[in-house]
Structure formats: structure tokens, C-alpha cells
Amino acid sequence: MKILVLGSGGREHALIWKLKQSPMVERVYSIPGNAGIAEIADTKRISLSDKNLIAEFIREKKIDLTVVGPEQPLVEGLVDFLEKENMTVFGPGSDAARIEGSKVFAKNFMKKYNIPTADFTEFSDFDAALDYLNRLKSPEIVVKADGLAAGKGSIVCHTKNEAQQAIEDIMKRRIFGSAGDRIILEECMKGEEVSLFVIADGSHFVLLSPAQDFKRALNEDSGKNTGGMGSYAPTPFLTDDLLRMSVEKIVKPMLSGFRNEKITYKGVLYCGLMLTRTGPRVVEFNCRFGDPETQAVLPLLESDLAELLMAASTGNLADQKIILNPGYAVCVIAASGGYPDSYENGKIISGLDQLEDDVIVFHAGTVQKNGQLVTNGGRVLGVTAVHKDLQGAVDRVYHNIRRIHFEGIHYRQDIALRALRIMNE
Numbered sequence: 001m002k003i004l005v006l007g008s009g010g011r012e013h014a015l016i017w018k019l020k021q022s023p024m025v026e027r028v029y030s031i032p033g034n035a036g037i038a039e040i041a042d043t044k045r046i047s048l049s050d051k052n053l054i055a056e057f058i059r060e061k062k063i064d065l066t067v068v069g070p071e072q073p074l075v076e077g078l079v080d081f082l083e084k085e086n087m088t089v090f091g092p093g094s095d096a097a098r099i100e101g102s103k104v105f106a107k108n109f110m111k112k113y114n115i116p117t118a119d120f121t122e123f124s125d126f127d128a129a130l131d132y133l134n135r136l137k138s139p140e141i142v143v144k145a146d147g148l149a150a151g152k153g154s155i156v157c158h159t160k161n162e163a164q165q166a167i168e169d170i171m172k173r174r175i176f177g178s179a180g181d182r183i184i185l186e187e188c189m190k191g192e193e194v195s196l197f198v199i200a201d202g203s204h205f206v207l208l209s210p211a212q213d214f215k216r217a218l219n220e221d222s223g224k225n226t227g228g229m230g231s232y233a234p235t236p237f238l239t240d241d242l243l244r245m246s247v248e249k250i251v252k253p254m255l256s257g258f259r260n261e262k263i264t265y266k267g268v269l270y271c272g273l274m275l276t277r278t279g280p281r282v283v284e285f286n287c288r289f290g291d292p293e294t295q296a297v298l299p300l301l302e303s304d305l306a307e308l309l310m311a312a313s314t315g316n317l318a319d320q321k322i323i324l325n326p327g328y329a330v331c332v333i334a335a336s337g338g339y340p341d342s343y344e345n346g347k348i349i350s351g352l353d354q355l356e357d358d359v360i361v362f363h364a365g366t367v368q369k370n371g372q373l374v375t376n377g378g379r380v381l382g383v384t385a386v387h388k389d390l391q392g393a394v395d396r397v398y399h400n401i402r403r404i405h406f407e408g409i410h411y412r413q414d415i416a417l418r419a420l421r422i423m424n425e
Helices: 010-019 051-061 071-075 078-084 094-101 103-112 126-135 160-172 240-260 294-300 305-313 390-401 417-424
Strands: 002-007 027-032 065-068 120-123 141-145 154-157 183-187 192-201 205-207 216-218 222-225 230-233 266-276 279-286 328-335 360-363 366-369 372-375 379-387
Touching: 002 010, 002 051, 010 027, 010 294, 010 305, 010 360, 010 379, 027 051, 051 078, 065 078, 065 305, 071 078, 071 094, 078 094, 094 103, 094 266, 094 279, 103 120, 103 183, 103 240, 103 279, 120 126, 126 160, 126 183, 141 160, 154 160, 160 183, 192 240, 192 305, 205 240, 230 294, 230 390, 240 266, 240 279, 266 305, 294 328, 294 360, 294 379, 328 390, 379 390, 390 417
Parallel strands: 002 027, 002 065
Antiparallel strands: 120 183, 141 154, 141 183, 192 205, 192 266, 216 222, 230 328, 266 279, 328 379, 360 379, 366 372
């Protein structure tokens, strides 16, 4: 089998790393890839918005399965386009991808099908949003841009001044561009936030290891929001009972709702959940694998990923059995100095040859320049360690990431520590 993976981040590197382990896979290609991906797959520089060139590449290389990594091409209808060309693709069509492409669509969908989530009100008028804000009793509120915002369009505000600033930034200053044409103001839910990954074929689904992501730039969940500074799986916060509740009250009604709307949801349904005192409630849905959760989830998957993704893409998940490693995986992101604000690229990366053999490094923002590996993004590397217990995985990942160096490197030093404290109580 020949597989093409679209994307250039750590998530795509992890997907390719896992797909390469399948005896079914003869060759893996990547568009556009990165320096780490280029070491294990054939890469090609094509824009992900160029549907015709991608289709031409698929025909030329006789690709059997295309896996779409990022959300933007999914929302823009790449899957629909390729399927009309009789190509097999893993990922939802544009109708289904609206679950991430529009927060307003997602919230109204959840309301229609009684899926537990935060109370919300939508606005397309700036003054109306401010008027509503000023009438609220609680100072805590979440301001969300309606459209795609690279994972940063949700701003948790603890005061009305912060909320007003967020509304102005999104609707007036247009920090997320057209994604700020509409916004949602919703109640601020309290609890542990976890990520549940569902692979669906339109009728059936399977679950991967639940994970926890760390969005804030600095330790103790301080600093600015980022695309994700680390993750671990599985998370002890999502107990067996809470997992069953999530499946019955969220996953099944969601997929049933799609079928009721005559929408085939195949691909990944990423469920971002808040574990509140009244049970799991949805923070957001995404239409693709999470980043960096994928870098912790896939090392725990013992099933054949290529077989799994092909089955989901062709409506044959019913007979698939998921086998998971009973241990833990921890991923820590090494980021550029200044991220998530401005940062410089082109910093030489060293120390990767000093890591222990079974520690995995997933490249995100890297490129080869003049024969040297250099930084080329905010999130540069994801370092992942697997161990039979969570403490062991934490110790190993930090023991190894300290050996990596580039000018300005920074990373959080508390990934999974809160879970360890809970487990040791």
C-alpha cells in the first residue's frame, strides 16, 4: 500500500512514523513534510490549497490512501474534491468538518442534539456583544472566534475588562482575520480538560487513548495560549465511568446527529471535554488528530494504523479491534524563544544524537539548511517517551530533552505533573 500524508507538523510526523510500522505499507509520501519527515518519507513541496496538483501527485504515484492532517484543507473541501476523483481519503468532508470550521455551527449542532456543553450566545455585531457582556453577572467568560484560528481562537477571560479586550481584538482588530466575523460568548466551565479521540467510518467508531493537552506557554498553566506545549496519555482524570458517560452522552449522539443530518462523518472526531461536577461537557470538537496529543497517543497504539485508517475511509470499521499499550506516553514540546509571540528561525539544533534509542523525536518546525538541521517554526520538536508507568515516562522525557539545544529553546517542565500528584494521593 502507498500512503500520502498531507501536512508538515509534529502530528504528521507521528502519523508517518506509525504508518511506517505497518507490514501493509510499501511506501509513504508527504506533502509538504519537514526535515524529520524527510528522513522517513518522500516529501514534495506542494501547497495544501492546490487541490489539482495534489490530485495529480496521487495519480502519478498511484497512492492507495491519502491522510489529511491539518484542519484547513478539510474545512476547504479537499476530501470532497479528491473523492470526486475516485480517490480514497481519510478525513471528513467539508460538511462534517464544519464541526471545527465554525464554532457557531458546532454549538447549535450540540444544542439541537442535547449534547452537554457550555451555555452560549452568538454575535456578529460588536456593540451587541459588548452590551451583552456588560449585563452579565459573572466576570468569567470564554470568548471564541467562529472560524479557524490555528487553535488559538478561544480566549478564557477572568474579568470583564479581559473579555472586552478579547472581543475588540477578535472583532475590531481582526487578530484572527475573517474567523472573527462572528463570535461566541459562553460560560466558563471548571474542571480538568481532556482530549478523547474517536475514529469513525460514518456508522461505527473506535476509541484511542484519552489524552491531556497543555495549551499555555509556561508552567502551572500560565502565560499565553499556544498550539500546545505538551501532552500525555492516557489521562487518569477520564476514569472508566467518565469515559462511558462521554461515549453515551457525547460521542454516540454526535455521530447519530450527523447521520440524521445526512452527513457522513469519517475520520477523526476530536472531542475536547471539560470534566465538570455535573459530568463531561464539550469544550470543542475538532475534525482531525490533535497536536501534540497525537505524539503521545500513537506510540500507545499497538494496532495497525494503516489498516485502521483504510477501514475508516472505506466504511469497514465494524470488524476492527483496537489494541493499546497498557503503559503511558509523555510528549514535551521544545519551542523557539519568544513563542507564541515573535521568534527567530534558523537556529542550529544539536543533541538529537545523544538521546536514548527508544525516545522518539517528532519534528514540527525544522528544516535542513546548508547541511544543518535548524529551527523553522514556533513549536520545533516534540520529544516523547513511553514507560510502563507515568512517573517513568515523565522522568525519561525530561532526562532526554535536556540534551537538546538550540538558541532560545524553552519548554514546560510540568507536563503530566498534576496527574502524577492525583495518582499518588
